[in-house]
Amino acid sequence: MMTAKSHRIGRILRSLSVQFLLAGGVVLLVGAYAVGTWVTDRIERGVVQNSGASAALYIESLLPNQTRGAEGSASVSEDAQLVLRQAFQKGILSERVVTYTIWSETGEVLDSFRPEQRGLQYEPSEALLQAWAGDVASRFQTLQAQADHPEATVGVPLLEVYVPIRDANTGEVLAVVEFYQRAERLAEELAKARRESWTLVARIFGLSGAFLFVIVHAGSRLIERQREQLRSQLLESHELSKNNDALRKRVSQAAQRSTAQSEKIMQRIGQDLHDGVAQHLSLVSLRLEGAGLGPSKDAETIMQSLKNAMKELREISRGLSLPDLATLDLRECAAQAVTEHNKAHESNAQFVDQSVGSVHVNDATKLCVYRFLQESLSNAARHAVASSITVELNVEDDWIDVLVSDNGRGFAPDELLGVRDDGGQGLLGLSDRAATLGGAFVIASHPGNGTQARLRLPIWEDDA
Incomplete structure (x- = not known):
């Protein structure tokens, strides 16, 4: 109760009209006192001098x-x-x-x-x-x-x-x-003159102060209304910002769920290809070898085609499959992606961890980092013809920064920001993945000067 009363008193004292009443009242009182004192002094001097002159004339006449x-x-x-x-x-x-x-x-x-x-x-x-x-x-x-x-x-x-x-x-x-x-009568006249002069001065300054107060009060009321409108608009903007933030999180969570579901489907397809089609092709290869086909050009073509098909199926299955990300932290997830790439492509990509300690993030963030490294490392090995590939992981100010650098032949990024002919999402897919998590994907490359691919993702409050 006292707090609300103190708040109301504080608002009243902060009002421009009240501040003018206090400060202007002091100034007007001082001014009225100075003017009234000067006026009454001048009146008293004039009356006394005139009375003295009249008395002097009377004495001289005697x-x-x-x-x-x-x-x-x-x-x-x-x-x-x-x-x-x-x-x-x-x-x-x-x-x-x-x-x-x-x-x-x-x-x-x-x-x-x-x-x-x-x-x-x-x-x-x-x-x-x-x-x-x-x-x-x-x-x-x-x-x-x-x-x-x-x-x-x-x-x-x-x-x-x-x-x-x-x-x-x-x-x-x-x-x-x-x-x-x-001079009793003169004293009465002087007292009356003082009263009248002080009354006149008080009325003039009082009316002037009241007129100025009315003007200032009207302006203060207008400012207060505008301030209330601004405060209301600020609250509405803040509420709208909270709603937009909640909506953005919901959209991001929906996109993450959709991505996770797509990853599960892709992983199941990869598993089916590995356990189904690849096994059948292996069986066909063994049966053909046991059928006793004599050496011939057709037999060699058939066996080579089967080997190529099995190799491609294994690569596709490996690309679609994922490690158990739930048991890995961010550093382990990035290191696993680099290790898997080196095994599959017989590469020597270097992993540099500049983060401090173990960093725990949600599965959607780890999945995005893993897929980013898969795609960037695969591009560096298959298309850039790079002899040196470096992966740097850094966490600073609640932001994850992953940089993949190579010394390959480079390319023009604007020409490749689109869906690939083979159905893959390529650079555009990486950019979309980062955007769903509130991050950004940036690539810097020039023909003949290598490539730098950077992924930046925020660490959300609900990341564990």
Whole structure:
């Protein structure tokens, strides 16, 4: 049960749509986070900068026109400081501004909400330097204001603004006013802008991911269907191959049985010729010799004809007969064929066994090897006029290889691949025998260059 469930889970995880959902989901989430962060940051910067610019315009509208002092000092006038002090501490800005500071260009505190800070020198901050460069600098943050202002609140969102105060004639920056303004409404607007921007980004990426997933899922379904079709076709092909293999084996077995039956009939005919006709001819020869026929040309012709007939019958009987192959292994079967040939033709064919150990095969294979050697050796002795004949037996990689070589006069194999005039099957018969066992018969010869006849047969699994 768990195996089937694990298999289903594995198939789901291997699906292209699921892989895209996992990998593409991670990519889309990272992309959405990056885009959303960038968009919200840009929106926050824009809103904070606009709010700071609005506050700066309001502060500048409260101040009278400022000019450089008679001594050339760059500072705001006492009147301007008084106006700012009243606006920040007692006016309408007292409810919004937590604290304020007026800075000189050197970092000296010209005026502050806390009187003890006046005249102190500090290192100018980055925002202060930006304001002295003529730009309004603003930052939104939550600060713990440690001021003595009665309206100061710890942990409230504040808008920090640096406003450059310019010379009315030359536009030169005379001083910078720094103040912290309560920004609860700005914080709400920023939070709303963040929510809306993140919602928009999530919808865009979500819809894009869903659209892409639909496309990929459709393609994945198509691929899965094609894969199932291919798997089904592969199974059908495998089943068809098994059926064809079984059918081929049945045909081969039928051909082997037919060949074996034919061999039995041929062997019985040979035995009948040897035990019947040959014996009668021998009896006729003996009776003629005992009949006391005088020497004459006719008597000699009759006796010679009887001897020739008996010799041919013995050769035919010997060619049709077979040894008891069931008791022989492959090497012994090949050696027996070579020995029988040497006895019958007074030849000196050499047998070379290159196989390792005893090789056991079925009777049909041994019969094919035996008949191949009979036919090849007989052709080498009778037609090739060979003085040297070699038989090599080799077994390698479940294949039997039998090679018969001679140094005879050779021939053109294409001219002899057919049924012989005497009714024998010759080379064509050897090729058919090999084919029924799934093997091959190959002959290489050329007039004047000898002949090589090779038989290759597979060793079947049921061979013993």
